[in-house]
Amino acid sequence: MSTDAMDLDSASISAPRVQINLSTRDPTLSVPLQSLRVPTNLKRYGLSTLVNHLLETAKPIPFDFLIDGQYLRTSIDEYLTQAGLSSEKPLDVEYVRSQLPPTYIGSFEQDDWISSIHLSPSPSSSILTGSFNGTAQITSLSGDVLVRTVPMHTHSVKTVTWISPPSPTNEATFLTAGIDRTINLWSYTPSADPSSTVQASPTTSYISHKSTITSLSYSPSTSQFLSASSDHTIALWSTNSSLLPTSTAPTSTSFSRKRRRTTSKLPTTERKGPLTVLTPHTAPVSQVIHSPDPTAAYSVSWDKSIITHDLVTSQVVDTRVTQHALLSIATLPSLNLIAAGSAARHITLHDPRASSKTVQSAVLRGHTNAVVTFARSPESDYVFASGGHDGCVRIWDVRSVSSSTSADEDGGKSGGSLFVIKRESGGGKVFGVDWSKDVGLVSVGEDKKIQVNRGEGMADVSVLEQS
Template identity: 80%
Template sequence: MAEAMDIDPPSSSNFPKIQINLSTRDTTLSIPLQPLRIPTNLKRYGLSTLVNHLLETSKPIPFDFLIDGKYLRTSIDEYLTQAGLSSEKPLDVEYVRSQLPPTYIGSFEQDDWISSVNISSPSPSSTILTGSFNGTAQITSLSGEVLARTVPMHTQSVKSTTWITHPGQSSEASFLTAGLDRTINLWSYTPSQEPLSSHPLQISPSTSYISHKSTITSLSYSPSTSQFISSSSDHTIALWSTNSSLLPTVTAPQSTAFTRKRRRTTTKPPSTIKKGPLAVLTSHTAPVSQVIHSTDPTAAYSVSWDKSIITHDLVTSQPVSTRTTQHPLLSITTLPTLSLLAAGSAARHITLHDPRESSRTVQTAVLRGHTNGVVSLVKSPENEYIFASGSHDGSVRIWDVRSVSSTSSTDGGDDGEGKSGGSLFVIKRESGSGKVFGVDWSRDVGLVSVGEDKKIQVNRGEGMADVTVMDQS
């Protein structure tokens, strides 16, 4: 067994030492495994200095440290005391790049509650697509300028939006909207190069997609197949193509008590081509909250109020696997390089799942901190271990899946293998109130959230590229 290397900072000569085993999951920052003996009074900064010395970095890198899945926020001596551990036993310490708290950049107000948000890419043509409770969608620049707005088409609130082609990718940009009126609409427009603040482009739809019998809750588009999927409160998932020639032509749905409660408009909706789905998936037994594509475009994951996560084969339209949890599920995102799914629940927590058939656990960990339903999840564009969540409690939280630790109780029957974790950072609404309905995260723009306060809020942390975002605080 290798003899431990002694580390002796001048200010620490009178403190006892402990052997630590440093490790990291970042292969670009790994150092040869070797036991080290360090003074127990060292905190994060001292340990970060040590790791930079061992890495021989030309420019210091700020690091954080995890012990048993918990971030070290005190000295090692204080940690040992709180955990009831002895300095005689070696301590395993994992180092990770520090994640700085996202700074508030600015917010832009719209006319009504904002239900969904999608950031376009790439920079410098980045824009923000939002859907609203007033039945419209609009495209906003990073300075808060409204570039384009949809004409009145949806007769009720827009619930979900997604880009098909982004501004800057081609001469024409396109996106989908869906909502409470049970229809999906395809919109296309040519982005203008001229200032449009006083006269935003008015966008008309070209195609309407009709199948669902109740509110459409989410949309997910796959560029590689030119197909998209939708989920609905009618318990179904529908598969569509943006190539209208592949879809059957259908008639508009007949008026029902549901549709008669529509939003009042003074203009007649434009006429569109009306198309039906390629397939309808019926595996869920309750409203489907969200459906997303897997990294394999022929597969998808969905979550539902029936408490299940289902993996679907989009080629055969059949379920591949079903995982049943303890609570109704409201949102989902993938952490593909880790083979994990994160699912937000109506019970205020987030559960981590391994969707592979070989996995025997229903869930691998439970993340707690929100005080209301978790309705939106998005992975970090820069760090495979980080993701963000939006909740009806009015906050956005940032999580690190490495920060989970063993617990003696699973608190109410959650089968998370006895592992739980808390959030790294909490982002409150700058307006001070209102539910969060949607979040999106871009390397160029930052973390964008929308909600009941009618505002698009932009926060940005370490590693985000410099972009011009008007601070309207």
């Protein structure tokens, strides 16, 4: 199909032409592979019009375009000039749905720094957060505090995760853990009145770790969860208490006794020990997550390693040693990739399969301080967000990596972020981020605020420059 069939202005008709080979990785938007000769003065909008014409879409879909792993932000002619390429050579052009710049929607303030966040799935879309004041709470999208925990933790909560999200018919449950070395399971019955605040009750305390618990990961398919700790260990637990041994380990610590003198008596809970404890790391474990296969898990540590665990045998499947201390991890399952955030301010992409011959696939740069949290896009397998101690959330597209940009230490590919989200409050470290289609991109941190950003009005927004 020729672009002559389209309505082109006189400048485009008279402009030099270049052959492009259009392709996409989205099978729902593919067109038969073909070469087209297009005016070199076309920019993103003109190319987007072309693709919509080829797809015969009823309603225009905004597209972005990648050439050699870089988003096209100029005309094709300007790109050719900057890259030192001739218009006589065909260009391979990949088209992707435009990623909308997330605009600021609003924020809700809490009493103390917010350490962690986990969004419940639809239809409730409740926001579970953990706080440095030792409590957790659940907030609605309108900012109402739906649930608070009683003072059970004797120090800061560092991590939270849903077990059974709220529903009209079932009791809701979630986990909290932190500096006091204890994991607590909470339950509550959602109230029909959104203006009233329910108090969650602790039912079980899980005790094993000898230092701060840094991360939790729950697998619904196995009813098991993992915890990572600064004591260098990872523990595996079950939400079925009958499968766990009774624990008699003490929970008090030197820093908690002072706080206990100023609070009421702690609630009584069932105390349980782990199914097993994994000890392959030689330094504090920053985060542990289940792999897409719930019988396996990945962990990252200050010992600079990424370890793949077999949870059935408690054995190490694979170890990747990087160049920097690692603080966070996320899976990109459809791409067979994991992203690891480092204390050295960058993100590395890795193929965790044992057959992979490379330690890392690419490096993503942009953060100016430690990268401590990740969230996958709910709409694209290739897009994810990261949060850092630089006070920013950045959005990345793993297709936007190129060997032509500044290379990483191993001479591989590197890339930059699509968008940067700053704190509306003006500053403070970002500690947690989560992303859902219904709520948007939600981040929390040192400014005590839950900040919501969401992309709206896709067709009416101009795509920002790469940062």
